[in-house]
Amino acid sequence: MYIIVALYNCNNSRFGDISLPDSNTPQDINTVINRLVAEHQHRPGALLPLLHAIQDNIGYVPETAYPQISKALALSVAEVHGVVTFYHHFRTHKPGRNVMHICRAESCQAMGSEALEAHAKKCMNIDYHQTTEDNAITLEAVYCLGNCALSPSVMMNDEIYGRVSPSDLDALIAEAKA
Amino acid sequence: MTTKIYIPRDSSALSVGAEKVAVAIATEAKNRGLDVEIIRNGSRGLYWLETMVEVLTANGRVAYGPVKVKDVPSLFDADFINAKPHALCLGLTEEIDWLKKQQRLTFARVGVTDPVSLDDYLAHDGYNGLKNALKLSGAEIVKTVTDSGLRGRGGAAFPTGIKWNTVLGCESDQKYIVCNADEGDSGTYSDRMIMEGDPFVLIEGMTIAGVAVGATHGYIYLRSEYPHALVTLNEAIEAANKAGYLGENVLGSGKAFHLEVRRAAGAYVCGEETSLLESLEGKRGLVRFKPPLPAIEGLFGKPTVVNNVISLASVPIILDKGAQFYADYGMGRSRGTLPIQLAGNLKYNGLVELAFGATLRELLYDFGGGSATGKPIRAVQVGGPLGAFLPESQFDTPLDYEEFTKIWAVLGHGGIVAFDDTVDMSKMARYAFEFCAVESCGKCTPCRIGSTRGVEVIDKIRSGKDHAKNIQLVRDLSDTMLNGSLCALGGMTPYPVLSALNHFPQDFGLPAETQAG
Ligand SMILES: Cc1cc2nc3c(=O)[nH]c(=O)nc-3n(C[C@H](O)[C@H](O)[C@H](O)COP(=O)(O)O)c2cc1C
Ligand code: SF4
Ligand code: FES
Numbered sequence: 001m002y003i004i005v006a007l008y009n010c011n012n013s014r015f016g017d018i019s020l021p022d023s024n025t026p027q028d029i030n031t032v033i034n035r036l037v038a039e040h041q042h043r044p045g046a047l048l049p050l051l052h053a054i055q056d057n058i059g060y061v062p063e064t065a066y067p068q069i070s071k072a073l074a075l076s077v078a079e080v081h082g083v084v085t086f087y088h089h090f091r092t093h094k095p096g097r098n099v100m101h102i103c104r105a106e107s108c109q110a111m112g113s114e115a116l117e118a119h120a121k122k123c124m125n126i127d128y129h130q131t132t133e134d135n136a137i138t139l140e141a142v143y144c145l146g147n148c149a150l151s152p153s154v155m156m157n158d159e160i161y162g163r164v165s166p167s168d169l170d171a172l173i174a175e176a177k178a
Numbered sequence: 179m180t181t182k183i184y185i186p187r188d189s190s191a192l193s194v195g196a197e198k199v200a201v202a203i204a205t206e207a208k209n210r211g212l213d214v215e216i217i218r219n220g221s222r223g224l225y226w227l228e229t230m231v232e233v234l235t236a237n238g239r240v241a242y243g244p245v246k247v248k249d250v251p252s253l254f255d256a257d258f259i260n261a262k263p264h265a266l267c268l269g270l271t272e273e274i275d276w277l278k279k280q281q282r283l284t285f286a287r288v289g290v291t292d293p294v295s296l297d298d299y300l301a302h303d304g305y306n307g308l309k310n311a312l313k314l315s316g317a318e319i320v321k322t323v324t325d326s327g328l329r330g331r332g333g334a335a336f337p338t339g340i341k342w343n344t345v346l347g348c349e350s351d352q353k354y355i356v357c358n359a360d361e362g363d364s365g366t367y368s369d370r371m372i373m374e375g376d377p378f379v380l381i382e383g384m385t386i387a388g389v390a391v392g393a394t395h396g397y398i399y400l401r402s403e404y405p406h407a408l409v410t411l412n413e414a415i416e417a418a419n420k421a422g423y424l425g426e427n428v429l430g431s432g433k434a435f436h437l438e439v440r441r442a443a444g445a446y447v448c449g450e451e452t453s454l455l456e457s458l459e460g461k462r463g464l465v466r467f468k469p470p471l472p473a474i475e476g477l478f479g480k481p482t483v484v485n486n487v488i489s490l491a492s493v494p495i496i497l498d499k500g501a502q503f504y505a506d507y508g509m510g511r512s513r514g515t516l517p518i519q520l521a522g523n524l525k526y527n528g529l530v531e532l533a534f535g536a537t538l539r540e541l542l543y544d545f546g547g548g549s550a551t552g553k554p555i556r557a558v559q560v561g562g563p564l565g566a567f568l569p570e571s572q573f574d575t576p577l578d579y580e581e582f583t584k585i586w587a588v589l590g591h592g593g594i595v596a597f598d599d600t601v602d603m604s605k606m607a608r609y610a611f612e613f614c615a616v617e618s619c620g621k622c623t624p625c626r627i628g629s630t631r632g633v634e635v636i637d638k639i640r641s642g643k644d645h646a647k648n649i650q651l652v653r654d655l656s657d658t659m660l661n662g663s664l665c666a667l668g669g670m671t672p673y674p675v676l677s678a679l680n681h682f683p684q685d686f687g688l689p690a691e692t693q694a695g
Binding site: 044045046047048049051052073082083086087088089090105106107108109110111142143144145146147148149150151153155158159160161162163 | 189190192193194223225226228361362363364365366367369370401402403404405440441442443444445446457458459460461462463478519520521522523527528529550559563593595596597598601606609613616617
């Protein structure tokens, strides 16, 4: 019996298994959010698990969902907004088809992450928090992926890559754009 | 006969291709009609050898590494499944010097067992600690943990037994055990290795904590950057529930313990225990004023034990082998072992579990093998992004909480990041301020504003503008942050900043001779 761990990316939806097609309508999104709200609203400290579930399923937390969320959890819209924006993980806009995180923390710096960063920005012609013109890749910074024994590290969607050279990065970019 | 082959599912091993290697080995074995069973273990922690593949033989496990997909056909040609020689053969795993020199207590099973197999866990002394604990009163369990000398491995090094005792002493209809698995410190990965490589030991440790203090619900607050750990933890929790090691009636004791993983959302400050509790309650991760202590008014206002992964994962062996067994390791008031994580610019990076007392130099050279680039090691940062930078003159400091305090440094979570002589320490100081600015929760001014000001002042120093005045400004600013911050994010950012300035003044345009020891 072979036990192979497979956690490969599913449309940026970290851990999610029900991603919507690219052409989802506001009604689709609304239906999904209603379902997720019903699923999570009664858990203690429900807001974070709910936000995760939403982002897993549709790739971001649409601001249009704030009223639904706030009503279900008896919070103000401002409170929901405050939580979403406090955490680096949550985003309120649809990202590119892939999300690349480059580790900026010390161990990776010691192994050349700055050059890698510069290379990535130049090749993709974008800065952090931006998306390539063809919508293939959104670039984000991350501060340690726990992969410091094999620095420098990059995460593409849910997969972590260690000892990443500029040419490895080129290959990752090419794959994401294909 | 089926041959057992071990290929790690640890995310660092996966980061250099372990999944592809596993697929290639499975495919090749099938094509050749060979009968093999592939077990996805944790990592042994010899990361420069990942992907390390092990084959079980009559004499023990034989290791090969680092294996790449392209090596797979030649491994089969050499008949590696019968442990035959190959250029990548490392011999018996247990005989590898790097591993043999360690004292693996908390990490005894990591890399050895199948992380999600309860049977494998039980076959390797798993749950002996809980079984002993269930025969003791809460106070006796707490006393055992106190007597072991275990101190929190999350950074603050507070005695674990004393914290538990406070929670035990609280009357409440509900208490909680919260595991801090936010592991935000750069240069650290031991929590991840436990959760991916031996999740049951953490589950057992939390269950013992619950039984000890009378808590029936536990949460693991897991950083969102660890998707693989989430999968292993959930698989293990499910298995423990099914077999009665978790749930309403733990091992028929009549005691309940329920466990749930909650995902963090990428805020470093949420590793601070009160910010973490706010986050678990579904709020912004603003640091709380103390008192009240979380032990008295913690999650949802109830008495709560908050402990780091390694603290909790060290409890089972203490309850299994006794307080004295654990306390016999270590030096001074630092008892037991510390899982040290070697990172950055070293030749042999990985997990080294040793009794407290080894020197930095032993770790950097005997284990680490010197720098990966072959240049001299110029600086090391110990204890994460809020830890001090140490110059070569301090490499003989033993790893011990008090010895580190004496040189104005911290051990923290046990991460050691090495830099070679190309490092620019003024840049590292700038980064420390920048990190603080990115991650500040915003509750107090010295941290929120001071960090951004710090970046600007370092930039001025680097460009030589009003040099003497700005050096003084960095010192004043650091002083304000040290004394005026609510938590250690603002309060300890001056450690990397001032240690860089004091030990490496030449990088700030100052004469080298002003160096302060
Ligand atoms: C900014 C900041 C970040 C922290 N991050 C972590 C962390 O990621 N993991 C952790 O266990 N402790 C972290 N701590 C320490 C916790 O506040 C707390 O001391 C610890 O969880 C207690 O567990 P222990 O006694 O087992 O170490 C952090 C503290 C601060 C101030
Ligand atoms: S020191 Fe910084 S992170 Fe800590 S409470 Fe104050 S503002 Fe928040
Ligand atoms: S510092 Fe980059 S993975 Fe830890």
